[in-house]
Amino acid sequence: MDQLLQFLISGLTVGSIYALVALGFSIIYNASDVVNFAQGEFVMIGAMSAIFLMKAGLSYPLAALLAIAITAGVGLALEKFAIEPAKNATVVSTIIITIGASIFLRGAALLIWGKEIYGLPPFTSNNPIKIGNATILPQNLWVMLGTAVTVLAVKYFFDRTKMGKAILACSYNKKAAYLVGINVKKMLLVAYGLSAALGAAAGLLVTPITFMSYGAGVMLGLKGFCAAILGGMGNSMGAVLGGILLGIVETVGAGFISSGYKDAIAFFVILLVLFIKPSGILGKGEAERV
């Protein structure tokens, strides 16, 4: 029982990291129906920028803010120079563009920051907190808090603000959105910028726990994508649910079945869920596409 508690806590920790990345996928998907495979690179760029800004002598908070701004800029640039010119591309072609972008960004990170692995100091103390016989690090709580705040903010943004609703409208029907006077181009830019900023925030939160290097975005992006699909693409609550579920399935699978096959177990569960519910747990069923 002691073990189970620790497994669940670990699952929650890992899961909230996945959830945070999955949220980024959701936002872009909501605005443009595109699954942005460069999402993991946003996480990496956010973290690496902060690391090097701090190395250059900036304070932690300032470096973090600047890093988020830099990453948002990269997101805007991606939309402006790669997604917007390809507006006639099919969904599959757009996916390949984002894959190309992720390779490009990784290549750029390699040139700018090199191949080394780096860490960031934890936001607050590094002393584990005991819960029964299980322990958790303060930074893990920061990740969970970060996830909770972002998901609520994102939900508020899409449900309550004019701009959020406008972005959603773009995703339902671009032409109709345009006809009612929504600046579709601007909305897409906002979505990419926001998603990139979110990715950067995720990078800042997780780097004190998992470290970062130019290639580390790939796996984080992949897991985030899985979480987003598991929960139902485009649903921000689904992304969080998917992320946490994925994390818990992984740790419980590793704990009770086999740590070597834990990822296989997780994917097996995802497949089962999709076979039963083809549009993810909270997904609304997708219109025919691709």
Add this chain to the structure above:
Amino acid sequence: MRFLKNIVTLLAAFSLVLLSGTGMVQAKDTLKIGSFLAVTGPASFLGDPELKTLQMYIEEINAKGGINGHKIEFVHYDTKGKAKEAKNFVNRLIKKDKVDVIIGGTTSGNSLAVIDIVEKAKVPFISLAGSIKIVEPVKKWVFKTPHTDKMAAEKIFADMKKRGIKKAALITGNGGFDKSGRAQCLALAPKYGIEIVADEKYGNADTDMTTQLTKIRATDAQAIINFGFGKAPAIVAKNIKQLGIKLPVYESHGVASKKFIELAGDAANGIRLPAAALIVADQLSDKDPQKKVLLAYKKKYEAKYGPVSTFGGHAYDALFITVEAVKRAGTIDRAKIRDEIEKTHGFVGTGGIFNMSPTDHLGLNLDAFKMIEIQNGNWKLLY
């Protein structure tokens, strides 16, 4: 402006390759050394210092007029750690670049993948990877310079025996290095009277290993062994501290770089590992024949690139074993170079003192490994 110049050079190189298709024209008596290393990708922290070391010393050798007048031409490819690429590039080195000696194969997987090719083509190959499988059984054209995973496991178990540890838990990653180390630990433990009571695994890109360590905590293990490299061992160390596990922890030589201490922070303190003498060069006694070589390499490397690691040292050893062999052979004939490499005797390298023979294509014994403990964020030579 410099950027522009780089682009122009690149474009020129690009068109040259496209047009010629055959690369450079081979001068009459240059020694062509080919290399395939994992300079990028997950094993880049191994491949990167290896490449830098080779480039730095080859430049120096050429500046001094080469080996007995033979200048060295260096051809290098980045495998990104992929075995398929390694195979392709070794084919390219042999068939297109027509090299005389091959140094490389950063990871065991990369090295093992190309053994058949070099054996068939009869090109001397010095591997920079850890697995014992590379040189056991002995292959005619294949040599290696790094200590083996088998030696690491033996060194760790010997130390455990000294401390009276009888039960150990194993936690390893999913890479070739990790898996091969795990297999050696499982195979050798009975010989030292040690029982492996847990055998946990993680993925090298994983973000958290507390689950596996929680399971280990529930066993009666008296020590934890982790075989791995990159960021994963640092996460393992931090997670051990987080869970409040007080057992002695052993890492492998895969973490023998300052990066590990930097990443793991104070969680690294108390961890023991077997490693080459390079990282504790200044703590060696002055009588140690290796000390001079080690300090010279360290000084030269650090002056140019920053903190030294043992991995680059393996490339140093491979290069100079080759250089010595060419000197003795007096020719750049592949077969003669091979014969002379096999006769390497008393060569003082960064990894130890090499004594190769027809039955031993590594030539290091267990003394070449030092037992090191991390204390106050620094390496401390134990014995």
Add this chain to the structure above:
Amino acid sequence: MKRLSGFAIFAAVCLLLPVIFPDNYYVTVVGLTIFVNVTLAVSLNLLMGYAGQISLGHAAFFGLGAYSSAILTIKYGLNPWLAMIFGAALVLCLSYVLSRPILRLKGHYLAMATLGLGIIVHIFFVQADELTGGPDGISGLPTLSLFGVPIDSDIKWYFVLCSYMLLSVLFSLNIADSRAGRALSAVHGSEIAAQMMGIDTAKVKSYIFVFSALMATIAGSLFAHQQDFVSPESFSFFFSIELVTMVVLGGLGSTFGAVMGAFILSILPEVLIVFEDFEVLIFGLILMVIMIFLPEGLFVSLKNRAAIMLSKRESGS
């Protein structure tokens, strides 16, 4: 007929190249990789291009073929051809069983499911050490013999892999022209419309899924024998994504598009080597630029442009 004349020219060029350049590295070494990739891309294009079903797990079938051959010949001493047939039979059963539930999924969910499948198979290759040799893989496969002739040199492999590649291209071209092919295009166009016309879309899709998997499996067996070595990373999800990229880059739904995409993505890294650290960056850039400016894929876009130019000239004269 016109379609097959294109194929004849293509086949002639492929078969003549090694005669003209018998010792060229790009022909006899890189060529082999290209043929394997072309075969895989063509098989994936059947599924993606004609049946409209994305797959991010194609490398798994490729890997299952390779590992079946390696394990059955080395560990169980089976004849290589027999091992290849066993591998194909295994994948036949597996892909048939999986096809129905998987192909019920749509779009990104289908992508996820196939991705998961590919990763599960890959994890099995890495973790089942005793059987698969773990990350280090298995080497030392027996030499494959065809009609008593051992295939033991690059040039012999060139012709074997080239033949298999040409067969798969021919097969794909014929499917596109057949009744089944038109049914397929209907599936891609609109599933509902196809159903209205009395086509059992689910059946057609699952047949294609199985066919496509089988083509990849046999390519895997040949690849294992040619490389003399198998290891998990040749069959990772990165390679699956690379295959999808090949298909889309050349032009989804066009057999020669897949051929061209595979050719470019196989040759590009060889050429970009000289850029060293810049390689990754340039590779990503090229990928983006092609897809942004020729979203239908290189081959299809160029073909369409050529057609427009021709028709303009005709109407002008």
